[in-house]
Amino acid sequence: MKYDFKAVEAKWQKVWEDEHTFHAEIDKSKPKFYALVEFPYPSAAGLHVGHPRSYTALDIVARKKRQCGYNVLYPMGWDAFGLPTENYALKNHINPEIVTAKNVARFKAQLKSLGLSFDWDREINTTDPDYYKWTQWIFLQLYKKGLAYKKETTVNYCTGCKVVLANEEVVNGVCERCGSPVVHKVKSQWMLKITAYADRLIDDLDGLDYIERVSTQQKNWIGRSHGAEINFDTTAGDTLTVYTTRADTLFGCTYMVVSPEHAFIKKWVEAGLIKNVDEIKAYQAEAARKSDFERTELNKEKTGVCIDGVQAINPVNGKVVPIFISDYVLATYGTGAIMAVPAHDTRDWEFATKFGLPIIEVVKGNEPSNLSEAAFTDVATGTLVNSGFLDGLSVEDAKEKMYAWLEENHKGCKKVNFKLRDWVFSRQRYWGEPIPMVYCEKCGWQPLPESELPLRLPEIKDFEPGPDGESPLARHTEWVNTTCPCCGGPAKRETDTMPQWAGSSWYFLRYCDPHNDKELASKEALEYWSPVDWYNGGMEHTTLHLLYSRFWHKFLYDIGVVPSKEPYNKRTSHGMILGLNPHAFENLPDAERKQLLAEFGSEKAVRAHLVEKYGEMAEHPIVKMSKSLGNVVNPDDVVNEYGADTLRLYEMFIGDFEKAAPWNTSSIKGCKRFLERIWGLGDKIVEGEGYRPALEATVHRTIKKVGEDIDALKANTAIAQLMIYVNALYDNGGATRAELEVLLQLLNPFAPHMTEEMWQQLGHIDQLAYHPWPSYDEAKCVEQTIEIAVQVNGKVKARIQVAADIEQADAIAQAKAEPAVQEALAGKTIVKEIYVKGKLVNLAAKG
Missing domain, CATH: 3.90.740.10 (Valyl/Leucyl/Isoleucyl-tRNA synthetase, editing domain)
Incomplete structure (x- = not known):
């Protein structure tokens, strides 16, 4: 029966949604495991194939942990405030709130199509007033403790976005968002005193399980x-x-x-x-x-x-x-x-x-x-x-x-x-959290009473910054003009908004208790789920989000809100998916390459022409995916043609998770064929109970290696071992029920749709998602029997099965007993006997 991946994947995604299969609740009878990936910025472009690499990797870890008896929290949400949406809204004359809602819906549908085991009941959105109420609350606590202050300072000003940037947002002299030049201006800005935590931000790294390049980059940036x-x-x-x-x-x-x-x-x-x-x-x-x-x-x-x-x-x-x-x-x-x-x-x-x-x-x-x-x-x-x-x-x-x-x-x-500077926290734009402060000529800056939170963004239609870069909110006097919470006299609201990094500096805490309207999260939820056990994200956020969120968390710990001094026990980072550069000589269509060679006379001259036309990047055949190069691969297209399980498998098999890897569409077909071979084993179940002796060591070795490789984020080598196992099954005529079941269990975190379907076809009522992970016997990971060659005068005459720990004398004796060997030795005298352990017996004879 042919594998209909579209039907199978649609079926199981509906089952998981209807049954809330991956919903997590506090359960103190189980050990908890909080897995976290950086929540995405929902842009109009939607996901590209680089996004699923991180999500799938930790999804595999989360799925295995559930099968190992852990109570797993694996949440998802949206980091939806920020400049890209506002710039898009400006360009297309549409409210950023409408843009955000549309983008979120698209992203969510794409993520669900990948079969990721997120607890969607805990979905959050930084632009939701019920969420940013608590972002504003945290700001007020920082202000009350003297860690939020306003001052005239020289700032980085993006000439493209027309907004002030933190030092961490300037890369090689340009805006890390839009690439425009950054110049200096003197402006009055809200600042957060992250420098007060500089020592602790360095010292406390020593007790964490962070990959070395993340720890090193943070230490260098803080620069003590x-x-x-x-x-x-x-x-x-x-x-x-x-x-x-x-x-x-x-x-x-x-x-x-x-x-x-x-x-x-x-x-x-x-x-x-x-x-x-x-x-x-x-x-x-x-x-x-x-x-x-x-x-x-x-x-x-x-x-x-x-x-x-x-x-x-x-x-x-x-x-x-x-x-x-x-x-x-x-x-x-x-x-x-x-x-x-x-x-x-x-x-x-x-x-x-x-x-x-x-x-x-x-x-x-x-x-x-x-x-x-x-x-x-x-x-x-x-x-x-x-x-x-x-x-x-x-x-x-x-x-x-x-x-x-x-x-x-x-x-x-x-x-x-320290090299670290205080965090510039003001943005002169609309699409961000309003800063809950008012200015009174008599009382100076005053915090908004907590009872008045959230301070909502007003609905406006003109989002253009002012001519000198002031916030568009400054023009809306009906919102700006208010009363002083201290003296009751006339006052004005702060018209700058918070940066995108505000909402992402504490979102992992809200996942613990996302519907709480009394506090950012309950003490019980925070004590149970905190800290995050494993957090994966991009290296580009090491000195931005990761540093900022550690600072906020330490502050919340100091004021008794959270139970741990660090937010994340473990931090890993993934390499990006690269695409083919359409402007590189190697990737030009054959006809165009021939035409250019004819025109310029040599490959060297063509390459020089391409560099002159497209810049130095034309020298690199593999580059970062970008819309401008037209080399972005949409995961929707891959899922539609090959299936979500194939995409998941390929994303994990493409190479070392920590390193960049080039996308190769032709290689996806190999992953699809591998899954089809496994599907075919459902029609090749052979007689027998348990694991057959010839496969027992392979089974136990596969269970061990796949489990250890998942824990080490070495999915590519885990998949390679599964391929060895599948080859062994086919070499032995198919699989017993037990051999097939263990294959489905081990493959489930990688290809959950197909394995759930095959598991059900075997008669199981329970979902594989919570079926206990298979165990292995260390002693049985070693082959009990091995095959060795028997040579007479250097020529192979037979191959025999012997005990893996066989002694030399016994190996030679068993070799001599083989009929083909006896025939080759007939009339000859053995002058030398050699045994190479685990490989061969060679008998030298004369006569």
Whole structure:
């Protein structure tokens, strides 16, 4: 009987929905397992085949855990606020709420078609007022604890989205969403003090089961370093404070650099102390047009302007040093000022060389000095020289002595510093959670009373930001104008909204109790389900969502809302699915390739033409899927042609889960044929009870390997072992009922529709979804018998079955007993007997 995957998959998806098969409730009689995947942003484009890779991988884990007796929570919802929907709404003149509802419906239908075992009774949506009521509530708690504040600050401004971005949303100088250039502006913004948790965000990683690249990326982004703050007096009477990890090199400081935005520059200009004001202002204007990435890029040419009129004084030796402004120093990092030690820092050396500044070696390393090539750049070991009271000390001893000197002389102190900046939390757009704050001229900023939550978005029709990037809500005075919750006088609502990351910073908690209208989740639900046992998501969210949500969770732990200090016990990350690049030479249609070869004369010339026409990406045959390249594969098409089980199997078999893998439609057919072979075993059930002796070891090895590989997210090797098992069944004429049942049990997490159908055809009433996972006997994983070759004078004369642990003498004796061997030895004398364990017996004979 041919396998009708469309009928079977429709049948079982309806059964699961009607029977709420995967619904989870608190059950303290079972161990709990909370599996979580990052909920998607429901865009108009719908899912592409990259999405199911993550969802299916953890679905396989969740399904196995259920069969192993765990009470599994595997939820799904929608991260639906944010710029893409608002931009789409602007372009098409439609309300973002309507767009969101349509997109969610499409995504949900697609996910259901894949047979994913989500508990849809717990579905959440960040744009639902009943949900964002609690996002606003969390913000108010942050405000009350001094962790949410408003300040004038230099911000990243996306010229395309016309919105302020957090540092984490700027990638290589452009907006991570739209790719437009990012410039600096000074704006009043709501900030969240994530830096207050910087130490804990690093230290608490050590007790978690995170893959190394995730932990490393978070630690590097937070960027904890140990050093000192040093105070430099200036001829203007002000004190410039710098942070350095190399206080031992203070004697080697020959100049200072401040950021173009440093507050002292404005002060010194207004005081008439700076003589080259026009030159300074021109440089400031030029720097403002650059992104942080452009300014700090190591290989760029060093530029700057020396401040004429104000100098600094090196506190350790009293020497006067010039002060420059340069764009490679950022106002948002450290103190916005640095001491430059050009003998021991590449960047400082390049700057000093360009401007003819002194270079003084203060650390003698193990190699001869060659300061013209900055041989001592970043010397971390060696002996101090030219450094007064530090001479002769090691670097570490010199640091400690300098820390003591700075404190004794009131010139500085030891300091721990972080690269992490506070989180810019304002967005000047409509489609986001309203910030529940009002401003009163008399009382200042006041929080909205919790009884008035949720503060809902007003229904408006004009979503365009204002000419200076202000929120469209600012134009709607009927919503903006309100009363002060403190004095009752006139006040105005905050018109900025929260960033998309707000709703996703706590959504995993709402899944525990999604319909609670009294609190974000009940204490009982949080104590039972928390923390998440296994969370999988993209590496691109490591320094965004993952960092933000850990911060929010730690705060909620501190105020007694959640029972654990960390939200996720385990974090894994998947590689993306790649597509063929239609502009690469290798992927051009044959006719087009021939035409171009004829036109340009050689493959090299054609490749050069393609790069000129399409950019450097044309050199890469396999690239990220994108609509602009037209290489996105819609999972709906794959499901329609091959079935959901085939798609699931292929997504898992495509390669190492943590690494990127190219999509190859022709390879899907192999997975479909494999499932059809398994379906065919239903017509090839042979007589026999249990596992046949010839297959017993294979069965036990397969149970062991598939189970272990699922737990290790090695689905590709688990599937390979299932293929070995299926081949063995066919080699032995089919499967006994027991052999087929164990195959269906092991395959069920990968191909749930077909296996449930075959399970039912075998007469079972219960669903495989909760049928106990098969067990194996470790001793039986080893072959009891093996096949070895028997050779006479190097030529194979027979193959025999022997005990796997057979001794040499017994193997040789059994070989000699074979009729074909006796015939080959007739009239000959054996001169040598060789046994290669587990492989062969060779008998050398003469005569």
